[in-house]
Amino acid sequence: MKLTILGCHSATPRINTHPTSQVLEIRNHIFLIDCGEGTQVQLRKNKVKFNRIKHIFISHLHGDHCFGLVGLISTFRLLTREADLHIYAPKGLKEVITMQMKLSDSWTNYKLIFHELTSRESELIFEDDKVEVYTIPLDHRIYTNGFLFKEKENERKLLLGNAEEAKINKAYFRKLKQGFDVINEEGELIKNDTVTKAGSAPKSYAFCSDTAYNESIVPIISNVDVLYHESTFLEKLSHLADKTKHATAKQAATIAKKANVKKLVLGHFSTRYDNITEFINEASEVFENVEVAEAGKTFEF
Amino acid sequence: MKLTILGCHSATPRINTHPTSQVLEIRNHIFLIDCGEGTQVQLRKNKVKFNRIKHIFISHLHGDHCFGLVGLISTFRLLTREADLHIYAPKGLKEVITMQMKLSDSWTNYKLIFHELTSRESELIFEDDKVEVYTIPLDHRIYTNGFLFKEKENERKLLLGNAEEAKINKAYFRKLKQGFDVINEEGELIKNDTVTKAGSAPKSYAFCSDTAYNESIVPIISNVDVLYHESTFLEKLSHLADKTKHATAKQAATIAKKANVKKLVLGHFSTRYDNITEFINEASEVFENVEVAEAGKTFEF
Numbered sequence: 001m002k003l004t005i006l007g008c009h010s011a012t013p014r015i016n017t018h019p020t021s022q023v024l025e026i027r028n029h030i031f032l033i034d035c036g037e038g039t040q041v042q043l044r045k046n047k048v049k050f051n052r053i054k055h056i057f058i059s060h061l062h063g064d065h066c067f068g069l070v071g072l073i074s075t076f077r078l079l080t081r082e083a084d085l086h087i088y089a090p091k092g093l094k095e096v097i098t099m100q101m102k103l104s105d106s107w108t109n110y111k112l113i114f115h116e117l118t119s120r121e122s123e124l125i126f127e128d129d130k131v132e133v134y135t136i137p138l139d140h141r142i143y144t145n146g147f148l149f150k151e152k153e154n155e156r157k158l159l160l161g162n163a164e165e166a167k168i169n170k171a172y173f174r175k176l177k178q179g180f181d182v183i184n185e186e187g188e189l190i191k192n193d194t195v196t197k198a199g200s201a202p203k204s205y206a207f208c209s210d211t212a213y214n215e216s217i218v219p220i221i222s223n224v225d226v227l228y229h230e231s232t233f234l235e236k237l238s239h240l241a242d243k244t245k246h247a248t249a250k251q252a253a254t255i256a257k258k259a260n261v262k263k264l265v266l267g268h269f270s271t272r273y274d275n276i277t278e279f280i281n282e283a284s285e286v287f288e289n290v291e292v293a294e295a296g297k298t299f300e301f
Numbered sequence: 302m303k304l305t306i307l308g309c310h311s312a313t314p315r316i317n318t319h320p321t322s323q324v325l326e327i328r329n330h331i332f333l334i335d336c337g338e339g340t341q342v343q344l345r346k347n348k349v350k351f352n353r354i355k356h357i358f359i360s361h362l363h364g365d366h367c368f369g370l371v372g373l374i375s376t377f378r379l380l381t382r383e384a385d386l387h388i389y390a391p392k393g394l395k396e397v398i399t400m401q402m403k404l405s406d407s408w409t410n411y412k413l414i415f416h417e418l419t420s421r422e423s424e425l426i427f428e429d430d431k432v433e434v435y436t437i438p439l440d441h442r443i444y445t446n447g448f449l450f451k452e453k454e455n456e457r458k459l460l461l462g463n464a465e466e467a468k469i470n471k472a473y474f475r476k477l478k479q480g481f482d483v484i485n486e487e488g489e490l491i492k493n494d495t496v497t498k499a500g501s502a503p504k505s506y507a508f509c510s511d512t513a514y515n516e517s518i519v520p521i522i523s524n525v526d527v528l529y530h531e532s533t534f535l536e537k538l539s540h541l542a543d544k545t546k547h548a549t550a551k552q553a554a555t556i557a558k559k560a561n562v563k564k565l566v567l568g569h570f571s572t573r574y575d576n577i578t579e580f581i582n583e584a585s586e587v588f589e590n591v592e593v594a595e596a597g598k599t600f601e602f
Binding site for chain 1: 312313314315316338339341342345346361362363364368369371372375376379380391393394396397400401404405406407442443
């Protein structure tokens, strides 16, 4: 998996700070997560291929998470896109986008499929043979979801030498990778674990923004490889975090610790902070493996 | 008057090309004309004071002219703006913006006043004691207006020495600037033109984008100081201009010539052109005083 941060600041786009948007590359998918104003330019800066984006996940309908979407949809149209585009977003966005297209008489020449989210419980919203995506209900001023991206169990790795020595026909290699025992060319049963080893552990990523401190997400995100958790404020302004239903760096770290995640990435910083390293200092007192997001930064895991 | 180009390209925002937006400074007003995605960042780059923008004019509801507006309105709210904001735009935009605010539960703490435009005739849409703004009905794929910004007649200039010599009480100076004859301290009638001279000529600016070649605008914009006219294409692609109801550089220059304007500024270039100077070459064969727009460029007149 590879995570690219396109923007990780809250509220208003400025010259050097961009609102929330990220690209997650996972098993041949390119998933776009949130789409603040200016996202399409950030996609270009980070050389993301537009036509490879087929699924967009929108956490909530505050502008710094979705005002760039209608422009991106229009650009796809101008680029004569043909592939379907799936958008997973709170109910309401479909109506706005449809009205904007109607007013500009600019209908897409590709299929635009909205998956409107309304549930207050975590639910499976995307699945194929390699990946699952679940919502993570968050606690913000309006209806908001985070998203949990999980690889499915990886195939077993073939031990080619062992398999050849065991006289297994190549036609059975696929079955072996899927974990089955097979019959060799001499009619003997070959136990799977003598000719394969476990595949690499499936990875997982949890995106949690925007949200107040909310322990109810801990069971959903427990043991993920990377948790992106918003930390709009430092503890000194925890009263503002409470009031606006955002989190502090310390609160994000506490969630990371309780959920036993492997790495914490902090983001959604208020533009009032010039020195982002203070977020690391505050969080690392609670949870050690922490980094800050930054536009253009990538995380591979 | 001072015109600052924030963006002058068509269709999609890219790293170095910005969709349409301009700032016109005219008699203490700062008028924003169109507001493509990214306009608020361009305003910051060009150091335009956000709280001085009180009137925004939107030509039409294609995204490259209006997708930045909802974000700007939100940013004004976050900056705790109190002053009224007037938006002059085709009918429909109010409904979209209102829906977006409703969905994000983010109502403005200032008065947001929409002036919905529907007329197919040129109409006066703003007036105070110094400035008038008229629509310029354009010919595009959807309902579109250009805007004509006109200073009113300037006051006469007082010839202070003459006025003192004529023994006119200072209390009458205001009347003199307004063109009236007055009575001096000795009871004599003083003819206005003996103690004043004509004020500077009032200036005017016409913004015309997006539009096909359309001679019906000529009487409305005749003799303006500066005409901004779109030229999305060069003549080689005039079939595309016809098809999409845009203009070529040559067509823009023809309108400038017929309207006897003082200067033509070309803009709304298709992002397919790397070399914008070709637009100058093509237009100047028809109309000599022509320049190209460029993000960050200013025109004073």
